[in-house]
Amino acid sequence: MSTPPDAPVAAPVPAGLMIGSLRVWPPTALAPMAGITTAPFRQICRRLRCGLVATELTNAEGLARRAPKTLHFLESWPDERPLAAHIYGHDPEIMARAAVVAEELGRFDLIDINAGCPAPKIMRRGEGAGLMKSPEKLKLIVQAVCSAVKLPVTVKTRIGFTYERIVISEVAQAVEEGGGAALFLHGRTVDRRHAGFADWALISRIKQERKIPVIGNGGILTAADALQRITEAKVDGVMIGRAALGTPWLFDEIAARCEGRVWTPPAPAEKIALLMEMVEGLVRLTEMEHKHRRRVHYLPEPSAVMQFRTHLAHLLRGRVHQRDLMRQCMSVKTVADVRAALEAVIT
Numbered sequence: 001m002s003t004p005p006d007a008p009v010a011a012p013v014p015a016g017l018m019i020g021s022l023r024v025w026p027p028t029a030l031a032p033m034a035g036i037t038t039a040p041f042r043q044i045c046r047r048l049r050c051g052l053v054a055t056e057l058t059n060a061e062g063l064a065r066r067a068p069k070t071l072h073f074l075e076s077w078p079d080e081r082p083l084a085a086h087i088y089g090h091d092p093e094i095m096a097r098a099a100v101v102a103e104e105l106g107r108f109d110l111i112d113i114n115a116g117c118p119a120p121k122i123m124r125r126g127e128g129a130g131l132m133k134s135p136e137k138l139k140l141i142v143q144a145v146c147s148a149v150k151l152p153v154t155v156k157t158r159i160g161f162t163y164e165r166i167v168i169s170e171v172a173q174a175v176e177e178g179g180g181a182a183l184f185l186h187g188r189t190v191d192r193r194h195a196g197f198a199d200w201a202l203i204s205r206i207k208q209e210r211k212i213p214v215i216g217n218g219g220i221l222t223a224a225d226a227l228q229r230i231t232e233a234k235v236d237g238v239m240i241g242r243a244a245l246g247t248p249w250l251f252d253e254i255a256a257r258c259e260g261r262v263w264t265p266p267a268p269a270e271k272i273a274l275l276m277e278m279v280e281g282l283v284r285l286t287e288m289e290h291k292h293r294r295r296v297h298y299l300p301e302p303s304a305v306m307q308f309r310t311h312l313a314h315l316l317r318g319r320v321h322q323r324d325l326m327r328q329c330m331s332v333k334t335v336a337d338v339r340a341a342l343e344a345v346i347t
């Protein structure tokens with residue numbers, strides 16, 4: 001999947017991505033993923049030159065009340081910035097208060113409003129992708145948040161509900177008119193969730209229609225895909241989700257290609273060390289979470305290792321025939337098991 005060291009490199013990508021006054025370079029972002037984009041993963045993606053990272057989805061109502069359980073979702077570690085606080089809700093006033101709390105924490109460089117989450121319980125309340133039903137309401141929310149904070153405000157959304165109900169032109173217009181500084185646009189409809197075709201032609205059209213930066217998202221698997229999207233769809237940047245799971249060095253490869261440099265992949269031992277650092281970070285983060293929630297009887301290691309299984313599963317893409325390896329990876333319970341699994345997978 002990666003480029004061999006002697007392969008020709010793409011032409012350098014000229015400009016940086018500007019979100020308000022924030023310069024993002026390289027023009028790449030790690031897509032927010034609930035239960036996955038926690039501090040240890042984000043920290044490693046940033047070290048591997050991902051331009052921007054975002055927190056997990058955080059409930060505005062809990063954040064506005066400064067509920068400790070909610071604040072835990074906004075836990076961040078050194079060297080992660082630029083970092084977006086990714087929040088959801090439906091009430092402009094509560095969203096604005098939540099944004100103020102996030103800004104006061106002093107750890108974030110922008111506030112990102114979720115207008116794309118397809119979970120029925122969220123959509124039913126008019127939150128997440130539910131906001132796409134009413135661009136006017138979304139505009140009010142963006143305006144309220146923009147008036148409450150100094151940080152740039154962005155929106156992450158989708159192209160529509162179904163192919164019969166594409167609403168992105170109106171939604172993008174609402175974000176821009178509300179004062180949004182950029183749009184993160186997932187090129188799939190709500191009914192497709194995270195699967196299937198992402199419509200980059202439509203993403204590209206929205207980029208041409210709007211003045212604010214448009215960062216495209218959906219289905220990018222390789223550095224070549226990322227560069228192709230930037231140069232052909234002419235988006236201001238690309239956001240990557242699942243392709244970075246287990247292989248965060250993808251961002252480093254994209255950075256090298258954006259700069260017209262040849263990229264050398266990390267050696268297997270380096271890859272294992274990076275991923276082990278992530279697992280150990282997840283154990284520390286889970287320990288903190290159990291303390292917050294006073295879960296004295298829970299051990300952090302098994303739940304941290306369980307979270308890491310997603311990364312192992314992605315490392316095994318295309319190797320379904322290796323049943324023993326799959327079994328080993330999907331049954332890891334301790335940090336030592338993870339090391340053994342990584343040593344078997346990354347060779």
Ligand SMILES: Cc1cc2nc3c(=O)[nH]c(=O)nc-3n(C[C@H](O)[C@H](O)[C@H](O)COP(=O)(O)O)c2cc1C
Nearest residue numbers: 031032033034057156186194218219220240241242
């Ligand atoms: C497990 C998982 C959790 C996700 N959680 C969120 C979320 O909390 N907020 C959001 O805006 N998108 C969320 N997404 C969508 C991603 O941000 C992204 O838009 C999607 O995965 C498409 O990008 P990709 O094809 O590069 O993975 C999630 C996706 C996955 C797979």
